[in-house]
Amino acid sequence: MSDTMQCVEDMVKEWQFARAAVEQKSSIIREILKDSTKPGVINFGGGLPAPELFPIDKIQNACTAVLAKYGTAALQYSLTIGVDKIREVLAERYKRQDADVSIDEIQITGGAQQGLDIIGRIFIEPGAVILTETPTYLGALQAFSFYGVRYVSVDTDSDGAIPQDVEAKIKKHNPRFIYLVSTFQNPTGITISEQRRHQLVEIARKYNCPIIDDNPYEEIRFAGKPVSSLKALGKEYVIQLGTFSKLISPGLRIGWIASNRQVQSIIERMKQAMDLHTNTFAQYVVAEFARAGHLDTHIELIKREYGKKRDYMMGALKRHFGDDVSWTTPEGGLFLWVKLPDHVSSTALLPAAIKAGVAYVPGKFFFSERQDDSTMRLNFCNATEENIEEGIKRLANVVASAV
């Protein structure tokens, strides 16, 4: 280290930072994303959607149309809650799902991650308890941890969170909310069953404990039978987070929170202080894209392609792994979840895997309590079929060397 850098480091060491900020850990997914651009590494790690499907021309057309139609309004400051046009698109889509959400109940956010940060900000203070699934989404853990949350993890099986355990833990811990990724969960790909959805909403009503349904993948169902949306079933008791990241493009950073008027007024004050409002232009572009009919056709395309890629990855897993490794069979979304033999640590294996040219996210980072390190999350939709085959082969070799 140079003298100047040492000097700056010594100087900054004495600055008075907030304790929660200094203690915050970096997301391992983001770190992997940093390494994933290394040539030759097949990356099943990040949450990246398939880039070859991005509707570049249609986005280009939407940009042109927005600037022609709305001109300066698309480039000016706009309302904190979000641009009307996009909230109208969302309210109509909710209606199609039998969920009655008005445009006054929808806050546009900088992706679903900002939605999570806002939820943390309005509900959590040091020591507050929330319930999470086992495992749960690590981006949510990262967002909520800043606010000093105490996690209580509820028992979860292949039908999702187990209602009896949710109820018992509400009684015991009086949590601020129940955090669920209800559909094609990140990381496991599991969907909460229809029956459980009704039971969970009943529990939310009985104890007046809100459900946060983090729901980026619901529209990407390529197999199985649709289930009712928690927002449709639970109405005011359910705060739903959504995003266009997986439906159009993550780079546009357009997500939303659908709650109710009372919660929205709190959300809006937070969002004002956080960044005034989300990118005006991107909101118009996404609304225009949807209005032109491209959103529905693009979702159909994604479903078809992701379904094929899931099938392909499951085939490759079957071809290259033995009976001591198992995995989930998601009916939609981007991720599946692999269970290695109990004594194998996927965290310890990761450096060897990256050296062998394949990346994943070790499962243990998705647990708020009771970590299981013999698991991993694989993204099946980002790589080509050829790379899926080769990547799973490499992964199987690395795992075999550790068994």
Added chain:
Amino acid sequence: MSDTMQCVEDMVKEWQFARAAVEQKSSIIREILKDSTKPGVINFGGGLPAPELFPIDKIQNACTAVLAKYGTAALQYSLTIGVDKIREVLAERYKRQDADVSIDEIQITGGAQQGLDIIGRIFIEPGAVILTETPTYLGALQAFSFYGVRYVSVDTDSDGAIPQDVEAKIKKHNPRFIYLVSTFQNPTGITISEQRRHQLVEIARKYNCPIIDDNPYEEIRFAGKPVSSLKALGKEYVIQLGTFSKLISPGLRIGWIASNRQVQSIIERMKQAMDLHTNTFAQYVVAEFARAGHLDTHIELIKREYGKKRDYMMGALKRHFGDDVSWTTPEGGLFLWVKLPDHVSSTALLPAAIKAGVAYVPGKFFFSERQDDSTMRLNFCNATEENIEEGIKRLANVVASAV
């Protein structure tokens, strides 16, 4: 209120929110912005730049070029710190100002407001003291207040914050940082003098107390002699916030924080948890706009036009107000500051002003301590010359009725 709404309200009342979230106040500027679309109201209130100057065609060209050149990369997730291309543009611009800032020291943010929220998040915890100018930027007050800050306001005159008072208050209060809007301040339009800049940086060094320089307007100088940038003078002791909101378009929400490597690593972890990263596409578009040479020419245009508008508003103030009202003479930026007779409350006058068809921001909301309610902030760059004349005339009539 309908029964259903009453029912939801009763239900939500029992939810356990974070205290700081429920206590957060809404920004009066945002509330005014909500009303400012009412037909007939001439709005000197918000911080809106002149929409007729937005370079729509050049932004359109940049969008097209970005999608053609970078394709999927412009629509995909990107690094938390920001896209390389735009940080390279910024590092070069810093070099032109004799400030040595590397691309590893620049975090791209969702506008400067997110920069403020990040600064609050990393430095402030309940009871922590920071120093502010008198008056200071209300968006900063809003951002920092969430984190439980205690404000200490330093004496300020027409040359900016008074160094002797800054030093005395550092000794007394051991603040986390000194918050300055150094150049064409929001709200007063005042610029810290060259001599004071050197003194303030010396004090920051002596006490190892960082300066946060919130600096959205520095490049919009249309009169007077340039002064040294605090970042150039103070290097690692100065964390500078910048934005393209006033230079290109606020709707694109692209700002930045220039700090040093140590602080950047903390900022980056925060930003990850907050929203992963800023809109990828907008970052590419702004970089492309700058690379094509449009940024410099557009800034020249803005300077010319804003200078004319300032002259026009100062002329109108002279034409319509008497000797008992005074105002600042900003050499750049968007705002000037009006002092009414001591006994006149600009807050109390606001409803009558809006009824008469003119809006402004009452000055008292810009004070962290010792509010002076006989002041107001006027934005001189958003209205046409005709509306400036008519708006100031209306304002003078409303004030006259109260004197």
